[in-house]
Amino acid sequence: MARGTALLGSEVAIICGAMSWVSERNLVSAVSNAGGFGLIACGAMTPELLDKEIAATKALTSKPFGVNLITMHPQLMDLIAVCAKHGVTHIVLAGGLPPKGSIEAIKASGAKVICFAPALSLAKKLVRSGVDALIIEGMEAGGHIGPVATSVLAQEILPELASEVPIFVAGGIGRGEVIASYLKMGAAGVQLGTRFVCATESIAHPDFKKAFIRANARDAIASVQIDPRLPVIPVRALKNVGTEAFTAKQREVAQMLDEGKVDMMAAQLEIEHYWAGALRRAVIDGDVENGSLMAGQSVGMVSREEPVAAILAELVAQAETALEAS
CATH class of the missing domain: 3.20.20.70 (Aldolase class I)
Structure with missing residues (x-):
């Protein structure tokens, strides 16, 4: 080293x-x-x-x-x-x-x-x-x-x-x-x-930590990109209700793109702000169902x-x- x-x-x-x-x-x-x-x-x-x-x-x-x-x-x-x-x-x-x-x-x-x-x-x-x-x-x-x-x-x-x-x-x-x-x-x-x-x-909230301690490697899954136009970098997190909410968020942002309400840069920032908010809900507030439980596959260890x-x-x-x- x-x-x-x-x-x-x-x-x-x-x-x-x-x-x-x-x-x-x-x-x-x-x-x-x-x-x-x-x-x-x-x-x-x-x-x-x-x-x-x-x-x-x-x-x-x-x-x-x-x-x-x-x-x-x-x-x-x-x-x-x-x-x-x-x-x-x-x-x-x-x-x-x-x-x-x-x-x-x-x-x-x-x-x-x-x-x-x-x-x-x-x-x-x-x-x-x-x-x-x-x-x-x-x-x-x-x-x-x-x-x-x-x-x-x-x-x-x-x-x-x-x-x-x-x-x-x-x-x-x-x-x-x-x-x-x-x-x-x-x-x-x-x-x-x-x-x-x-x-x-x-x-990190005690409930956030408990979710990690309970999880195994296969629980940490990558998010799915639903619209090829949206430059969404996949995010690996523990599967929960929040994982499905992200799919809905992508649809919403894609529609905003269709309607000309946002440009591509703004669309990407919209996605990033979503993750920041979802992560805060889980890490700080302890909402492990609806927040984002970002975790690597080493979580089982x-x-x-x-x-x-x-x-x-x-x-x-x-x-x-x-x-x-x-």
């Missing part, structure tokens, strides 16, 4: 993936304080809200942490400026190719830029653009997902690019043995989200609520045992 820890400045190269409403000051600071690397999920936050969240996180930890920004956010450049004001050391750009000038703006502030790469061609393009590291995330992950499995992405991208930039593997990781296998393939570290949802320090430090210690111990045995 040496390259990963050198880039992140953490003790272990295990990133806690940015999960809207879950990855806030409490969980982020707990992960960084325990030796991992926490990421604030900016999601649909305004620059003012992000400003407060970064300040509150800095009050809880002196260790490095980063901020995850969505590339399609209409105020992306303002959010980058907020991060620069606070001296945020690492910014992760997610949700599509970074818009013109965004990588340069982040680098100008002295921060490291980490981008998601869902395919080898895009990974190469991002490396040429000057990113400092990549995250390759497979479809087993929770939340917004790409179409390719983690193991396939790792085989495609690590042999080609691992020598050029540090690469973190994400999607479906629940145990240390699989972390060890990706490190042996050339990864600099990993990113996990689902394993941290039920951390004691996570502010979440069996209890425990402190972040215990989760990290277990993963590291498993990885070390596997590496020593090989």
Whole structure:
């Protein structure tokens, strides 16, 4: 993990993936304080809200942490400026190719830029653009997902690019043995989200955590795109009434497109705002029937609520045992 820890400045190269409403000051600071690397999920936050969240996180930890920004956010450049004001050391750009000038703006502030790469061609393009590291995330992950499995992405991208930039593997990781296998393939570290949802320090509603503890891998299903015109990125979540409500929401937005009430960009934002609201209902309010229970397929390996430090210690111990045995 040496390259990963050198880039992140953490003790272990295990990133806690940015999960809207879950990855806030409490969980982020707990992960960084325990030796991992926490990421604030900016999601649909305004620059003012992000400003407060970064300040509150800095009050809880002196260790490095980063901020995850969505590339399609209409105020992306303002959010980058907020991060620069606070001296945020690492910014992760997610949700599509970074818009013109965004990588340069982040680098100008002295921060490291980490981008998601869902395919080898895009990974190469991002490396040429000057990113400092990549995250390759497979479809087993929770939340917004790409179409390719983690193991396939790792085989495609690590042999080609691992020598050029540090690469973190994400999607479906629940145990240390699989972390060890990706490190042996050339990864600099990993990113996990689902394993941290039920951390004691996570502010997720007790009912949200119970849903995770009860679930198994096959309960985490990907949403279906019902209109080819709508650029809907599939979302993996635990099946509930909210899953069906999303299908209805897509129909409603498609009709708005038909009637000329919204353009494509507005339609996409409408979908994103839906997810943000549905997720908040589940995570914060505990409405596990109608809200969105975004979860990766590793949810079956979440069996209890425990402190972040215990989760990290277990993963590291498993990885070390596997590496020593090989």
